[in-house]
Amino acid sequence: MDTSPGHGLERAVAARRDEVAALARDLIRIPTLNPPGRNYLEICEYLGERLAAKGFKVSYVRARGAPADSDAHPRWNMIARHEGTEGGDCVHFNGHHDVVEVGHGWSVDPFGGEIRDGRVWGRGACDMKGGIAAAVLAAETFVATCPAYRGAVEISATADEESGGFGGVAWLAERGWFAPERVQHVIIPEPLNKNRICLGHRGVWWAEIETKGRIAHGSMPFLGDCAVRHMGAVLAEMEATLFPLLAGRQTAMPVVPEGARTATLNINAVHGGEPEQEAGYDGLPAPCVPDRCRITIDRRVLIEEDPEEVKREIRALMERVRARRPGFEYEIRELFEVRPSMTERDAPVVRSVERAISRVLGTAPDFVVSPGTYDQKHIDRIGRLRNCIAYGPGILDLAHQPDEWVGIDDMVEAAQVMALTLQDLLGG
Numbered sequence: 001m002d003t004s005p006g007h008g009l010e011r012a013v014a015a016r017r018d019e020v021a022a023l024a025r026d027l028i029r030i031p032t033l034n035p036p037g038r039n040y041l042e043i044c045e046y047l048g049e050r051l052a053a054k055g056f057k058v059s060y061v062r063a064r065g066a067p068a069d070s071d072a073h074p075r076w077n078m079i080a081r082h083e084g085t086e087g088g089d090c091v092h093f094n095g096h097h098d099v100v101e102v103g104h105g106w107s108v109d110p111f112g113g114e115i116r117d118g119r120v121w122g123r124g125a126c127d128m129k130g131g132i133a134a135a136v137l138a139a140e141t142f143v144a145t146c147p148a149y150r151g152a153v154e155i156s157a158t159a160d161e162e163s164g165g166f167g168g169v170a171w172l173a174e175r176g177w178f179a180p181e182r183v184q185h186v187i188i189p190e191p192l193n194k195n196r197i198c199l200g201h202r203g204v205w206w207a208e209i210e211t212k213g214r215i216a217h218g219s220m221p222f223l224g225d226c227a228v229r230h231m232g233a234v235l236a237e238m239e240a241t242l243f244p245l246l247a248g249r250q251t252a253m254p255v256v257p258e259g260a261r262t263a264t265l266n267i268n269a270v271h272g273g274e275p276e277q278e279a280g281y282d283g284l285p286a287p288c289v290p291d292r293c294r295i296t297i298d299r300r301v302l303i304e305e306d307p308e309e310v311k312r313e314i315r316a317l318m319e320r321v322r323a324r325r326p327g328f329e330y331e332i333r334e335l336f337e338v339r340p341s342m343t344e345r346d347a348p349v350v351r352s353v354e355r356a357i358s359r360v361l362g363t364a365p366d367f368v369v370s371p372g373t374y375d376q377k378h379i380d381r382i383g384r385l386r387n388c389i390a391y392g393p394g395i396l397d398l399a400h401q402p403d404e405w406v407g408i409d410d411m412v413e414a415a416q417v418m419a420l421t422l423q424d425l426l427g428g
């Protein structure tokens with residue numbers, strides 16, 4: 001029989017299987033829909049009161065004045081900290097408490113938290129209330145089983161990840177909560193699956209491109225200048241030169257799915273000419289030459305790419321079109337930018353979780369990178385903390401879908417990995 005301390009910790013987590021399921025159920029039953037941002041205080045207090053009863057010091061932080069913060073829908077965050085018996089590193093688990101809209105096609109109550117077939121069902125089950133439940137269970141079990149540890153354990157439940165994280169992790173990072181002198185290791189229990197370590201994400205650049213024209217009567221288009229035709233030339237240039245170039249630009253980042261291992265560009269929207277009429281309007285459109293046309297582009301950036309070069313590439317494309325088209329005028333408005341982020345494969349938190357996965361699951365982990373971003377961006381850029389990963393239970397494909405669920409055994413095994421990681425990094 002294995003009598004090593006880690007084994008006792010694994011058993012102690014496994015003994016609380018029903019409790020992790022009940023916690024995930026209770027969190028699902030607090031409908032923290034975003035937008036608009038409902039019940040944030042309720043979920044923060046639910047977790048805060050529970051952790052305070054286990055000896056954690058709890059802080060509640062409202063992101064007052066952050067985007068979408070209002071008295072009707074305040075952006076509340078909860079941070080709980082437990083100190084060991086001597087100084088050392090702090091390991092922080094960060095989970096977003098908001099969930100996306102329900103949508104159609106459910107066969108269970110999305111906010112019922114039903115427990116059936118070894119799963120907990122409901123909106124947010126995998127993304128990411130199951131992950132929060134696993135982290136809470138791991139932290140509680142660790143501090144109770146290994147009280148003589150060094151350093152500190154923190155758990156935060158934060159707002160608005162689904163809408164950019166500005167009232168959540170970004171807000172806290174700007175106020176020093178993730179400063180390297182305070183927190184040394186961060187694990188974000190997003191639903192990447194219990195055997196995968198997510199090292200980071202690709203970058204993003206969103207911009208709006210507008211072509212300009214001159215309005216005239218549609219029966220005499222030669223008297224005007226059609227902004228939609230100018231935009232057509234831009235799109236044709238993208239098809240001819242940019243898309244093939246991006247498709248050939250491969251990354252060494254282990255992005256999943258594999259299709260996202262090249263640079264990508266999506267055209268999110270195109271608008272030109274008169275606005276679409278309200279439903280129910282049954283008149284005809286008016287004959288006008290459109291004087292404005294806009295597209296929104298969503299460019300995903302690889303770690304090997306220079307984000308400034310990415311922007312120059314688009315400007316150079318626009319200049320090529322301008323050189324060929326008399327009267328061509330355009331404007332580029334930058335909307336949003338996130339730099340790519342990837343934690344080193346041999347960072348301490350990565351090595352530690354890797355060892356714990358091998359021990360609990362008996363197999364080596366897969367290392368992955370996310371095609372889209374999550375709150376790691378703020379911890380990296382604002383908090384300047386590089387020792388950060390996403391690791392948690394749940395199947396990513398179920399996120400934002402109807403009949404979302406998380407497996408109870410998956411939560412237990414992920415919590416065992418998290419508890420062993422705490423012991424590996426903090427002793428006790």
Ligand SMILES: [Zn+2]
Nearest residue numbers: 127128161190
């Ligand atoms: Zn999430």
